[in-house]
Amino acid sequence: MRIATLGPAGTFSEIAACEYGRQLDNYTLQFYPALARVLKAVPEEADIAVVPIENIVEGVVSPVIDTFVKRPLEIIAELSIPVRFSLVANHRSPAKIYAQFVAQGQCSECLSQYDVPVMNTASNSEALQLLLQSHEPAAAVVPEHCLGDHNFAHTQHDVTDYAHNETRFVAVREAKGNSVPRASDVRYKTSLLIIDDTDHPGLLVEHLQVFAAYRVNLTSLVSRPTGQAFGQYHFYIECEGHHEDTAIRAALTLIKLRNKVMLLGSYPNAGAV
Numbered sequence: 234m235r236i237a238t239l240g241p242a243g244t245f246s247e248i249a250a251c252e253y254g255r256q257l258d259n260y261t262l263q264f265y266p267a268l269a270r271v272l273k274a275v276p277e278e279a280d281i282a283v284v285p286i287e288n289i290v291e292g293v294v295s296p297v298i299d300t301f302v303k304r305p306l307e308i309i310a311e312l313s314i315p316v317r318f319s320l321v322a323n324h325r326s327p328a329k330i331y332a333q334f335v336a337q338g339q340c341s342e343c344l345s346q347y348d349v350p351v352m353n354t355a356s357n358s359e360a361l362q363l364l365l366q367s368h369e370p371a372a373a374v375v376p377e378h379c380l381g382d383h384n385f386a387h388t389q390h391d392v393t394d395y396a397h398n399e400t401r402f403v404a405v406r407e408a409k410g411n412s413v414p415r416a417s418d419v420r421y422k423t424s425l426l427i428i429d430d431t432d433h434p435g436l437l438v439e440h441l442q443v444f445a446a447y448r449v450n451l452t453s454l455v456s457r458p459t460g461q462a463f464g465q466y467h468f469y470i471e472c473e474g475h476h477e478d479t480a481i482r483a484a485l486t487l488i489k490l491r492n493k494v495m496l497l498g499s500y501p502n503a504g505a506v
């Protein structure tokens with residue numbers, strides 16, 4: 234099985250992809266330099282992509298949600314990874330700080346102590362590499378597991394805003410319409426998108442009332458701009474249960490009468506106890 238994920242080696246995505254891969258008979262990892270490119274690798278270059286979808290502090294990873302609107306992909310698994318960062322520097326007074334765009338939001342308190350520009354990178358590994366190549370005073374937000382034997386002039390450990398920081402990842406494949414078979418002893422989650430194709434007053438509240446009426450518990454609700462006009466949003470929703478459950482089926486049948494629904498898949502709930 235070919236698994237695409239965010240590289241270069243050293244990213245949290247690599248840890249998540251390996252954790253997912255260990256459940257398979259065999260797998261090979263393929264690294265790509267940006268999240269949109271990771272997802273684009275499926276299905277021609279890779280069978281599965283493992284990408285971050287939500288950080289406990291920073292919220293959803295927008296490039297991933299936005300790709301779901303554009304491409305027929307199916308979520309087949311989720312997994313959660315603890316995320317810890319250090320701030321490392323080649324000088325006591327850095328003139329700039331390299332930080333991956335999601336990591337920046339998770340370390341905002343530490344970064345605000347430095348009155349220097351933050352240069353966004355596509356991955357945490359890229360932030361480290363740019364620091365190592367820099368001939369100017371610079372710093373980088375780097376995963377704790379990447380500190381290795383590097384000799385930094387300055388290291389500040391545990392710079393995440395919240396001690397309990399974690400990121401949820403999903404494994405996705407090309408949507409084929411034949412979703413993962415449902416097992417009776419597994420607790421599932423279902424992801425879907427409500428596409429804003431007929432905007433009208435009360436669109437969201439109507440849909441939420443349908444979920445409430447069928448007692449479907451939502452675990453995530455995120456609005457993403459359609460990019461067409463101000464005030465128009467697609468809604469990314471996660472709920473407890475499998476899309477073949479009677480309640481979810483009935484709720485989606487009603488919602489589909491008013492708006493297009495993209496079912497993104499049902500998968501074992503990683504947070505279930």
Ligand SMILES: O=C(O)C(=O)C[C@]1(C(=O)O)C=C[C@@H](O)C=C1
Pocket residue numbers: 239243244245246247285288294316333335336355356357358376400
């Ligand atoms: O750059 C990495 O290490 C990644 O795997 C990406 C990513 C993300 O985009 O959310 C994964 C976990 C952390 O939340 C920060 C960065």
